[in-house]
Amino acid sequence: MADNEILVVGGAGYIGSHMCKYLWRRGYRPIVLDNLVCGHRAAVQWGPFIQGDIGDPETLDRVFSEYDIKGVLHFAAYTCVPESVDIPLKYYGNNVANTINLLQGMVRHGVNRLIFSSSCATYGVSDGTPMSEDHVQHPITPYGRTKWMVEQILDDVESAYGLRAVCLRYFNAAGADPDGHLGEDHRPETHLIPIIIKTALGQRDFLSVYGDDYPTRDGTCVRDYIHVEDLAQAHLLALERLLAGGPGGKYNLGNGDGATVREVIERTRGITQASIPVRFEERRPGDVPVLIGSSEKAIRELGWRPQYSDLDAIIETAWNWHRRYPDGYPE
Structure with a gap:
């Protein structure tokens, strides 16, 4: 099994934990490194867990020495857009500086395959049509800029050290594990679908909708929602591309x-x-009014085949998990 050990940083978080289960079901051994600032220990169920920070070189050296890591999946970013506007240094410190430390650790230990969970927020304002990878990148928030900066860093790191990376850009991860083992549990919660569900459960008095005067069909913002299981599929396809000796690249998932x-x-x-x-x-x-990603390149080159294209199916998996765990993960 050592030949299949994959380091998942942020593996106790929402997308990272689903990724670990997806890896495990397909014969890989996920090694989770998470500081539990946003993640949950109860979400780590399919491999070894190390509580630590990617900003700590000693922790990274220990992990890379103890395990035979073949590749790294990076989900350890802060992701709240409004907070990034209010506290930008928190985002530059973790999302950029700590990622640089992770890359330095990978270079020290000869680990040269990385899947970076990026964001379509690197594009900034959309013209309202699904955005392809050649859309101009002009991020308008600190969060988007941190993702864009890391993508530029990865280009330079590949040229200098041969570390190949695939960057996957998307907007709104949603839904929950179809088996009911895992779900979305942010504290505080900032994502639309779980907030709506918490309101439906009576845990919130009302749902706040920010803006009803956008130039859209009903005045509210348009977003695409991608099931977390489909995101896991895309990340594994990208990883297996690198494991097979393929090139890095940048792909939208929408x-x-x-x-x-x-x-x-x-x-x-x-x-x-x-x-x-x-x-x-x-x-x-x-x-911004409309944010939709085009996944034509990912479908064509990675063979991505999303299984949850219907919004009702996405919402239903989230609803089922929140009814099972109305207070979130037991801590």
């Missing part, structure tokens, strides 16, 4: 379509049979 905030609310009302009170608020800094 559904080519999108749903407005109002539409997501209505679909969730239909699934949960709850009223879900709504309060409309002012727009938030950094929000």
Whole structure:
């Protein structure tokens, strides 16, 4: 099994934990490194766990020495866009500086394959059509800029050290493990679908919707939502491309379509049979009307085949997990 050891940094978090289960089911041994600032120990169920920070060189040296790591999957970023506007140094420190430390550790130990969980926030403002990889990159928030900076760093690192990387850009991870073992548990929660579900469960008095005057079909923002299981599939396909000696690259992961905030609310009302009170608020800094990614390149070159293209199926898996664990992971 040592030949299949994959380091998953941020593996106790939402996407990272689903990735670990996906790896395990396909014969890999996920090694989780997570500082538990945002992740949950209870979400680590499919491999060894090391509590530590990618910003600590000694921790990295210990992990790379103890395990025969064949590749690294990087999910250890802070991701809250509004917070990045308010506390940018927190995001530059973790998302950029700590990633540099991770790369230095990989170079020291001869680990030369990285899958970087990036973001379509690197593009900035969209023209309203699904964005391909050649869309101009002009991020408008510190969060988006940190992802963009790391992508540039990875290009330089590949040229200098031969470390190959695949960057996967996407917008809204959503849904939960179809088996009900894993779900989304951010504290505080900032993502739309779990917030709607918490409101449906009576854990919130109302749902805040930020802006109802955007130039969209119903005045609320349009986003595409990708099931976390489909994201895991894409990350493994990219990793196996590198393990087979293939090149790095940059790929968008999107559904080519999108749903407005109002539409997501209505679909969730239909699934949960709850009223879900709504309060409309002012727009938030950094929000843009339409953000949709095109995945044509990922489908063509990586062989990505999303299984959860229907929004109802995404919401249903999230609803099932939140009903099972209404208070989140037991700590």
